[in-house]
Amino acid sequence: MACVDFVELATDFLEGALPDDAEWHFIEHLAECGGCERNLDQIRQTIATTGELTPSSISSDARAQLLTAFRDWQRQ
Template identity: 55%
Template sequence: MNDLDCQQFVEQVTSFLEGDLGPDAEQSFIDHLALCDGCDRYLDQVRQTVQALEGLPADSISPTTRTALLDAFRSQT
């Protein structure tokens, strides 16, 4: 039985892509992915974003902008 919901799926996307999920968590992630078209699209969007930003230098934005972006992302949880 797959107990993973969409919110948990979203929270685990980075860990999944980086290979940091344990075997049981990874299987729950994959099981949810097989059943949920919305999460399938979300994972694809994250993969495309990572690919598009791969070559971007880490220091290409100002420290102030970086802090503002990180604060905005953190406030979304």
């Protein structure tokens, strides 16, 4: 599995939505690729952190910056 494929499947993996064969390839790649392992850890940390946010817990400027960062990540 290529890293780009791994990234595309990460959300489905975390949600338990991958077919068995795709999950096997995903886990196999994860065991061999430190970069993808770090990426998956970052996704898990992001989910945990943003899951604690409420609209009233951050300023409107911080919210705007977060939204911009998520929208623009592929352009960088």
